[in-house]
Amino acid sequence: MTRTIRWGVLGCAGIAAKAVIPAIQSSRLGRVEAIASRDFGRAGEMAARFGITRAHGSYEALLADTQIDAIYNPLPNHLHVSMTIMALEHGKPVLCEKPIALNANELMRLAAAQKAASLPVAEAFMVRHHPQWKRARALVAEGRIGAARAIQTIFSYYLDDPQNVRNQASIGGGGLYDVGCYAINTARLLFGSEPLRAIALLERDPVFDTDRLTSGLMEFPEGRQLVFTCSTQLALTQAVTVTGTRGRLEIPIPFNPPADAPTRLVLDDGRDLAGGGREEIVIEPVDQYRAQADAFAEAILFGTPLETGLEDAVANMKVIDALFRSAASGHWEVP
Known part of the structure; x- marks a missing residue:
């Protein structure tokens, strides 16, 4: 029996609440198990709204959560690279919202971290799915x-x-x-x-x-x-x-x-x-967001090639x- 991916969500972004969390919750291969915000009350509200098991009052606490398999990063654009690298350092694959970086030089730092961690990282161009x-x-x-x-x-x-x-x-x-x-x-x-x-x-x-x-x-x-x-x-x-x-x-x-x-x-x-x-x-x-979530889960579970991995992200x-x-x-x- 194929196991499912236990997702953690960084922040309470509008796109997460409107589209991505509901999509993951209804996906074949995943479930959101934790959400983090620098405002613990806000994280708790989002957790209750979507039936998420745990809320964290910091991003670092979520990344250190050993019960989480993968991270969805919809934080403001300037935090995409730094928080994705931090997630990789905690051994967690990352689906990161676009643009995954603010410039190609910044993105190359992420590419180096991804290569060192040997974990999937994808830019969340849901339309490709x-x-x-x-x-x-x-x-x-x-x-x-x-x-x-x-x-x-x-x-x-x-x-x-x-x-x-x-x-x-x-x-x-x-x-x-x-x-x-x-x-x-x-x-x-x-x-x-x-x-x-x-x-x-x-x-x-x-x-x-x-x-x-x-x-x-x-x-x-x-x-x-x-x-x-x-x-x-x-x-x-x-x-x-x-x-x-x-x-x-x-x-x-x-x-x-x-x-x-x-x-x-x-x-x-x-x-x-x-x-x-x-x-x-x-x-x-x-639901292109659900298809995206399952495709990323398949990359983690089965090694399926990513539609928009870092090579594609660098080119864009x-x-x-x-x-x-x-x-x-x-x-x-x-x-």
Whole structure:
């Protein structure tokens, strides 16, 4: 009989409460057994809410808990590397929220620690575990839209709360870190290659100093291109369009598809502008966070390769670094 992974959660982040803890609690191979917060009362409240056995009043106490097999790290971005390294030093694999680091140099320290510990570490790009992305990648690879040449992506929401970590520049807030990373990650997935150069236009909030509106252009091998816009102060919007030489593929809800309702992909062969060549592909409901939790548990239990391990994380982080450099220099930058 396959054992289950006993998870510990660092902090009481919104994404943990809204999506990840419920997903782990309903997963095949895991259960959240402990949660930690620097505010013990808050940890206790979260534990009671989700039926978690133990609450800790410090992150260190959770990491030292011998009854925990793996850690989920959704702390503010500036704590991702340090707390993940500390977890590895306690012998615990880590699923860490994106971005897993603030720059590639910082990430290399984590990669060295992971190599020394020889334990799984993954960046929590839950979208990679949703079948709509697996199907999209297959459709592109099969040539259903001809040669895929261009991707347009937008990902935005409106958030002006100064207390929210996404609006605090000193701890890694801003749109490129929070949602622009998805545009980069999924374009790398669909093209199956790494960008050769990148250029960005970035506008900062005058109070928060975070990037609230960022657009980027990336050139991939064979002249393929990604154009994306991300924002923390635009209306809620998500869309991905992949255009090829013989058609296009649309992903209407690419990053936060509902867990309890079907999603769809749209293929169009481009024969006209009225939808004459339109085909819808329906994907049955999937909780991508649950799929992510089980995939990480399988990596621990069976040695299954990680979808977004540190090698993939380094590649994505180098592109983010290049975009920030470009926004400052006004020139193309090489990841």
